[in-house]
Amino acid sequence: MTETATARTTGTAGPGFDRRLLPPMLLGSVLNPINSTVISVALVPIGAALGAPASQTAWLVSALYLATSLGQPVVGRLIDLFGPRRLFLVSTTLVGVAGVVGTLAPNLGVLIAARVLLGFGTCAGYPSAMALVRSEAERTGRDSPGGVLTALAVANQTIAVVGPLLGGLLIALGGWRATFALNVPLAVAAVLLGLWRMPKAAPGSVPAVRRGELAARIDLPGMALFAATLTSLLLFLMNLHLRDWYLLVIFALAGAGFVTRELRAETPFIDLRVLGGNRPLLATYGRALVAYVVSYAFLYGFSQWTEEGYGLSPFHAGLVQIPMFLLAIGVSILSGRRPGVRGKLLTGAVGQIVACVVILLLGAQSPLWMLLLVALIFGVPQGLNNLALQNSVYVQTDPARTASSAGLLRTFAYIGSMIASSATAASFGRHADTPGIHHLAWVMLGAGVLYLLLTVFDRTLGRRTDASDAA
Numbered sequence: 001m002t003e004t005a006t007a008r009t010t011g012t013a014g015p016g017f018d019r020r021l022l023p024p025m026l027l028g029s030v031l032n033p034i035n036s037t038v039i040s041v042a043l044v045p046i047g048a049a050l051g052a053p054a055s056q057t058a059w060l061v062s063a064l065y066l067a068t069s070l071g072q073p074v075v076g077r078l079i080d081l082f083g084p085r086r087l088f089l090v091s092t093t094l095v096g097v098a099g100v101v102g103t104l105a106p107n108l109g110v111l112i113a114a115r116v117l118l119g120f121g122t123c124a125g126y127p128s129a130m131a132l133v134r135s136e137a138e139r140t141g142r143d144s145p146g147g148v149l150t151a152l153a154v155a156n157q158t159i160a161v162v163g164p165l166l167g168g169l170l171i172a173l174g175g176w177r178a179t180f181a182l183n184v185p186l187a188v189a190a191v192l193l194g195l196w197r198m199p200k201a202a203p204g205s206v207p208a209v210r211r212g213e214l215a216a217r218i219d220l221p222g223m224a225l226f227a228a229t230l231t232s233l234l235l236f237l238m239n240l241h242l243r244d245w246y247l248l249v250i251f252a253l254a255g256a257g258f259v260t261r262e263l264r265a266e267t268p269f270i271d272l273r274v275l276g277g278n279r280p281l282l283a284t285y286g287r288a289l290v291a292y293v294v295s296y297a298f299l300y301g302f303s304q305w306t307e308e309g310y311g312l313s314p315f316h317a318g319l320v321q322i323p324m325f326l327l328a329i330g331v332s333i334l335s336g337r338r339p340g341v342r343g344k345l346l347t348g349a350v351g352q353i354v355a356c357v358v359i360l361l362l363g364a365q366s367p368l369w370m371l372l373l374v375a376l377i378f379g380v381p382q383g384l385n386n387l388a389l390q391n392s393v394y395v396q397t398d399p400a401r402t403a404s405s406a407g408l409l410r411t412f413a414y415i416g417s418m419i420a421s422s423a424t425a426a427s428f429g430r431h432a433d434t435p436g437i438h439h440l441a442w443v444m445l446g447a448g449v450l451y452l453l454l455t456v457f458d459r460t461l462g463r464r465t466d467a468s469d470a471a
Contacts, residue, residue, distance in 0.1 A: 028125030037163025067119025076127035076407030084128035094121030099183025150336030168315030222269035292416030327379025
């Protein structure tokens, strides 16, 4: 019996986590966050260059998250079935293609298409990382890779630090197109790291699939109904108006068809029976949705207001957010060493509420220190919420569906981001002025209070701890 097999049988610690996997894991997982944060300071310059108001440039945000919301659980399911390497390589290659398209885009429509490609291209990074964490835990016999999970959270926070500042710097040096060109070298690096470092599927680990069996194994009808359900919902959320009532009808019909299909399918895309009985995981998904309403409304709304309503340049608008992300990194590192998620969730919820209240006090004549104070307060929930939600999913999910469950976490987060994007567009209209940021702050405050209530009254949290031991 091998050492690894012995570790699995006896429960003793086997060899450590393969650190060579960290570079592709970390780079792949941050491709989406870096495109989220860089674009936050590019929306105003893009609108000025292409003659598009804030309500139209908001589609650059929504398009990415619509594509990613659809793609993450789908790609995650494929990773669960066939391993992460091939999906990772194909997806990251698409990121490079999207970077070229965006750099050469002649109008807003093509830019939106590039963001859709980016959304699908970044789908494999995070599910692949979570799948590798799980497979390494099984290989080593150490099912507590808290250090690696914390590294993923910190990497995302670090990119969030670099993103707005890097976006402002790129715009200053090469214009807003440079924020799209950035994806080309990132994609090349990710593909090379994937080829060199990510393990090939072991013989026999990927089931052989005969012709005609693939559709049944990956549940293509279920995926199609899921896509129709989510797309109709997100399109309605992106532009809330009664004239689009038919989208809600499509959502209801497609949703009913999806539920019926998944309950009858032999190998469902999303096992609703298991998911429906997993109250802790459902509660985590609900918290992710409302948490990201607040997070992304701040990321995009506050950035636009500091430029248009307060008068900062894109570079200085990025600098204003540095305190938030620096504090978030420190909070993630410190809290990542401690077990449990309830305290992190409660502290994060209170931090969101306090920051929203301070935003209501801001105006065009406010001193700069007040803007920095808001960013600093937001650093606490930014560092705690992401880590707590990620660790919760790792513990609560079925190990055989780690990648798809991680993808669903991002899907719920991106639904929250779509609501945030819609709220931002509705609050600002054509200009990101002070009344608009105050209106948006009330929306954020409502979501923050709901997040707090979902945590306070969630009895499933109890004294459950996250995966806290170092890998």
